[in-house]
Amino acid sequence: MNDKVFKIINQFSGRCSPIDLLMIWISNKIRYVFIFVLIFMWFRNNSYKKVSCNAVKSMGITLLIHTLIKLFYFKPRPFVEHCVGILIPSKMDSTFPSKHTLLVFAISTSIFLYDRILGSIMWVLS
Numbered sequence: 001m002n003d004k005v006f007k008i009i010n011q012f013s014g015r016c017s018p019i020d021l022l023m024i025w026i027s028n029k030i031r032y033v034f035i036f037v038l039i040f041m042w043f044r045n046n047s048y049k050k051v052s053c054n055a056v057k058s059m060g061i062t063l064l065i066h067t068l069i070k071l072f073y074f075k076p077r078p079f080v081e082h083c084v085g086i087l088i089p090s091k092m093d094s095t096f097p098s099k100h101t102l103l104v105f106a107i108s109t110s111i112f113l114y115d116r117i118l119g120s121i122m123w124v125l126s
Contacts, residue, residue, distance in 0.1 A: 030104075034107050047114075048114075051114045058106040059103050059106050061106075108123045
């Protein structure tokens with residue numbers, strides 16, 4: 001399944017420069033949206049402050065689990081196994097799924113458990 005989804009997405013790489021540039025921009029900037037949302041929630045009120053704390057705890061637990069899994073199991077990311085043009089250079093020795101993916105989904109899920117609408121938006125961005 002990973003290979004099929006990867007090929008479907010990657011088939012558009014290099015065919016339309018404006019879309020490539022948009023995807024590069026989104027990939028480089030989307031993490032700031034997650035940081036901004038967490039900061040906004042922290043300052044909004046006490047119940048949202050708890051959500052922000054839970055999201056940060058979830059990120060820590062996710063990083064720990066990712067590190068443990070990486071010690072015992074390594075799966076190369078799809079662009080390493082297939083000869084494709086990638087838009088953004090990336091580490092060749094990182095495992096699949098990426099740390100960034102895991103962290104944004106940890107944040108999104110923490111938000112979703114408290115606020116379904118905002119959490120759903122964050123899941124789509126993830």
